[in-house]
Amino acid sequence: MKNVISSAQMRDADRHTIDTAPIASVDLMERASLAFVGAFMQLYPDRHVSVLVCCGTGNNGGDGLAIARLLQGHGYDAVTVWIARFTERETDDFATNLTRLHNTPVTVAEFLPADELPEIRQSVVIDALLGSGLNKPLTGDWLRLVEHINQASKQVVAVDIPTGLRANGIIPATEPTIFAHEVITFQRPKLSFFFPESAQTMDRFQVVDIGLDEAFIEGAPADFKLVEPEDIRLAYRKRKPFSHKGTYGHALIIAGDTSTMGAAILCCGASLFSGAGLTTACIPQEGLLALNTRHPEVMYCAMADLPDLWDRFDAIGIGPGLGRRVALFEKCLAYEPKPMVIDADALTALAHEQSLLDKLPARSILTPHMKEFDRLFGDHGTWWDRVRTAREQANARGLVIVLKNRYTFIAIPDGRVLINLTGNPAMATGGMGDVLTGMLVAFLAQGYTPEEAAMLACYLHGAAGDRLVADVGMAVVPATQVIEHLPAINGML
Numbered sequence: 001m002k003n004v005i006s007s008a009q010m011r012d013a014d015r016h017t018i019d020t021a022p023i024a025s026v027d028l029m030e031r032a033s034l035a036f037v038g039a040f041m042q043l044y045p046d047r048h049v050s051v052l053v054c055c056g057t058g059n060n061g062g063d064g065l066a067i068a069r070l071l072q073g074h075g076y077d078a079v080t081v082w083i084a085r086f087t088e089r090e091t092d093d094f095a096t097n098l099t100r101l102h103n104t105p106v107t108v109a110e111f112l113p114a115d116e117l118p119e120i121r122q123s124v125v126i127d128a129l130l131g132s133g134l135n136k137p138l139t140g141d142w143l144r145l146v147e148h149i150n151q152a153s154k155q156v157v158a159v160d161i162p163t164g165l166r167a168n169g170i171i172p173a174t175e176p177t178i179f180a181h182e183v184i185t186f187q188r189p190k191l192s193f194f195f196p197e198s199a200q201t202m203d204r205f206q207v208v209d210i211g212l213d214e215a216f217i218e219g220a221p222a223d224f225k226l227v228e229p230e231d232i233r234l235a236y237r238k239r240k241p242f243s244h245k246g247t248y249g250h251a252l253i254i255a256g257d258t259s260t261m262g263a264a265i266l267c268c269g270a271s272l273f274s275g276a277g278l279t280t281a282c283i284p285q286e287g288l289l290a291l292n293t294r295h296p297e298v299m300y301c302a303m304a305d306l307p308d309l310w311d312r313f314d315a316i317g318i319g320p321g322l323g324r325r326v327a328l329f330e331k332c333l334a335y336e337p338k339p340m341v342i343d344a345d346a347l348t349a350l351a352h353e354q355s356l357l358d359k360l361p362a363r364s365i366l367t368p369h370m371k372e373f374d375r376l377f378g379d380h381g382t383w384w385d386r387v388r389t390a391r392e393q394a395n396a397r398g399l400v401i402v403l404k405n406r407y408t409f410i411a412i413p414d415g416r417v418l419i420n421l422t423g424n425p426a427m428a429t430g431g432m433g434d435v436l437t438g439m440l441v442a443f444l445a446q447g448y449t450p451e452e453a454a455m456l457a458c459y460l461h462g463a464a465g466d467r468l469v470a471d472v473g474m475a476v477v478p479a480t481q482v483i484e485h486l487p488a489i490n491g492m493l
């Protein structure tokens with residue numbers, strides 16, 4: 001897993017790299033700018049595209065000046081630079097790069113406070129006004145310039161972070177920012193990029209390596225971790241030659257009602273296709289024909305038989321489409337504790353009867369989306385607050401809370417939050433959460449820890465959706481398709 005670090009930690013990593021590499025600070029800026037230009041050229045290969053680089057006078061602005069020079073050197077023949085001289089301060093590396101830029105044909109215009117801003121005629125604006133040094137909301141001339149850029153409706157590519165956006169996760173709704181179509185960020189994504197509020201300020205980001213000391217970054221204390229493909233490869237256990245169905249556990253799915261039988265069937269299918277040795281469904285009997293038709297491999301257990309059969313199961317998933325049968329949930333909490341995944345209607349039951357939270361088996365996995373989360377733990381005005389509550393609850397109660405979204409946050413009992421990067425908006429279709437629940441139960445049944453199960457299930461669920469978009473070209477991915485692609489995704493590990 002990779003650490004997501006704060007701006008202060010990034011500055012430390014910057015200083016540490018300068019001291020120990022060793023490398024001069026201005027050379028590190030050059031490296032960052034080269035990395036930015038490499039990524040920019042992929043986005044805009046046409047050397048005749050007109051580019052306006054808007055620079056502040058800090059190091060983000062210094063990057064902008066170096067980028068302008070490098071683009072010109074690569075044959076971009078219509079590069080213009082604007083410098084916002086709204087403060088008398090400038091950094092040394094900014095000054096060095098301004099001197100270097102003056103030795104090129106790039107046109108440079110400087111703007112003082114209250115100067116009139118000309119119309120922006122270029123097609124692409126590179127935002128190098130303010131970066132991770134932002135320490136207050138934009139006001140005055142900065143705000144005027146940012147609004148001017150936004151109103152010009154050009155393609156905007158931000159250097160490191162869109163001007164005005166706070167890096168560390170708290171994104172006040174009222175603070176103005178530049179809107180960037182693309183952010184090319186240095187070394188690590190900034191924590192804010194994973195919070196849904198960042199959609200107001202950017203479409204996409206990509207990370208470029210600028211050669212900061214990785215060992216130093218990974219040694220820094222970090223509450224947020226990015227799940228990497230390598231983590232999945234290491235955690236995933238390939239099936240052994242002499243293994244049999246008993247090796248891979250028995251998953252029980254308690255789900256489904258008359259109008260929501262599909263949720264149960266999706267959940268069972270996901271368990272089956274994620275490798276549980278056996279999957280049993282506790283569904284209303286009226287769903288049996290559908291279940292047997294769709295997944296003849298899945299067994300059935302009547303509600304009344306649950307207490308007698310309980311010992312057979314290695315992991316339980318409860319909630320998808322449970323509807324009027326939700327009282328079953330409380331009953332299950334009275335049986336011997338088993339690894340458990342609690343989703344959908346069972347989460348709503350928890351929200352209505354909070355005392356049940358204390359009865360959950362240790363290290364149960366809860367899989368709320370935003371609304372279910374707020375129903376359970378109270379309304380939250382911001383995602384930062386929501387994630388903070390998830391951390392506190394996971395830590396205080398020893399739970400794994402899978403807070404689902406574009407980037408799913410997995411809050412684990414030790415206080416850390418794992419961020420899952422896979423998945424895409426084509427997956428924003430009903431039933432997708434039921435699939436995730438089935439996968440989680442299957443991994444628990446196979447003996448993975450709840451943390452491992454959460455990491456594997458979230459990653460593979462999103463990876464299957466990504467594969468269907470990238471390789472098959474699907475614009476919308478139905479949940480049944482994700483299920484069917486799971487074995488192929490697992491097979492690639």
Ligand SMILES: NC(=O)C1=CN([C@@H]2O[C@H](COP(=O)(O)OP(=O)(O)OC[C@H]3O[C@@H](n4cnc5c(N)ncnc54)[C@H](OP(=O)(O)O)[C@@H]3O)[C@@H](O)[C@H]2O)[C@@H](O)CC1
Pocket residue numbers: 010011013014028029032056057058059060061062063089091129130131132133134135136137138139142159160161186210212
């Ligand atoms: N690993 C790395 O870290 C590397 C970093 N690099 C680059 O450096 C960038 C960070 O540069 P930076 O620290 O010089 O700050 P930057 O964002 O240019 O701001 C300048 C100054 O603006 C001010 N200010 C703040 N908020 C304000 C506001 N709302 N309205 C008005 N003014 C405001 C504040 O000064 P103050 O007002 O506090 O005096 C601040 O110091 C980083 O994003 C990346 O691009 C790479 O070159 C190499 C590797």
Ligand SMILES: Nc1ncnc2c1ncn2[C@@H]1O[C@H](COP(=O)(O)OP(=O)(O)O)[C@@H](O)[C@H]1O
Pocket residue numbers: 369404405406407408422423424425426427428429430431432433434435436462
């Ligand atoms: N835009 C998106 N990007 C990535 N993943 C998404 C997106 N929209 C939905 N998902 C994933 O799909 C699942 C939806 O879960 P949920 O809302 O519980 O669905 P349902 O209740 O219909 O089964 C979650 O795992 C979520 O992370």
Ligand SMILES: [K+]
Pocket residue numbers: 060127128129130131158159160161162163
């Ligand atoms: K910027």
